[in-house]
Amino acid sequence: MSSVKLGESLVQPTKILCVGRNYLEHIQELNNAIPDQMVVFSKPPSSITTQLQSFHQEPLHYEGEICFLVSEGRLSAVGVGLDLTKRELQSRLKSKGLPWERAKAFDGSALFSRFIPLEGLKIEQLEIELFINCVRVQKGSVTQMMYPPQTIVDELSTFTTLCDGDIIMTGTPQGVGEVHPSDVFLARLKEADKTLIEIEWVAH
Numbered sequence: 001m002s003s004v005k006l007g008e009s010l011v012q013p014t015k016i017l018c019v020g021r022n023y024l025e026h027i028q029e030l031n032n033a034i035p036d037q038m039v040v041f042s043k044p045p046s047s048i049t050t051q052l053q054s055f056h057q058e059p060l061h062y063e064g065e066i067c068f069l070v071s072e073g074r075l076s077a078v079g080v081g082l083d084l085t086k087r088e089l090q091s092r093l094k095s096k097g098l099p100w101e102r103a104k105a106f107d108g109s110a111l112f113s114r115f116i117p118l119e120g121l122k123i124e125q126l127e128i129e130l131f132i133n134c135v136r137v138q139k140g141s142v143t144q145m146m147y148p149p150q151t152i153v154d155e156l157s158t159f160t161t162l163c164d165g166d167i168i169m170t171g172t173p174q175g176v177g178e179v180h181p182s183d184v185f186l187a188r189l190k191e192a193d194k195t196l197i198e199i200e201w202v203a204h
Helices: 024-029 085-097 149-156
Strands: 004-006 009-011 015-022 039-043 064-069 075-081 111-112 128-134 135-141 167-169 183-191 194-202
Touching: 004 039, 064 128, 064 135, 075 149, 075 167, 075 183, 075 194, 111 167, 149 167
Parallel strands: 015 167
Antiparallel strands: 004 009, 015 039, 064 075, 064 167, 075 111, 128 135, 128 183, 183 194
């Protein structure tokens, strides 16, 4: 499963570019330093799945994110996603000053809703809500981002080619935590008070 849905079409990204530490409250909850410049890491297409795992060599943590599809070097569509993380491994790697890919880029570490065209939407009014077992655990909006979507595109374009179908994950708001078996996740993408996308995953 290395593709995502845009309408009724399947889109295959060449890469998934992820922004870390883009919400101040999330930085604080993990006791991380506020970065001097944008934190970027990537996931390969093989990380895409439709199955929400709670364990992959160790317990996994969820991070709900607003996600964008790229076309002709520009943001063209939007959806929501989960960035699954091996938090214990990530902490060990970070403490040694080593890259985090082993904690972020494993098979099954990226889940996405369908994507919808951005045409007619106001990016600055987009927000994500994530519920687990009917309890809201995350809520974040574009206006809270340290680096808004267009700034992310501009920065990424300085060092990598954005290919059609590539996905940008814009970072997670506060409220991350561990995935437990049988947890029911409900993610919503909203524009102001209007729900644009709703998707449910059940953890295995």
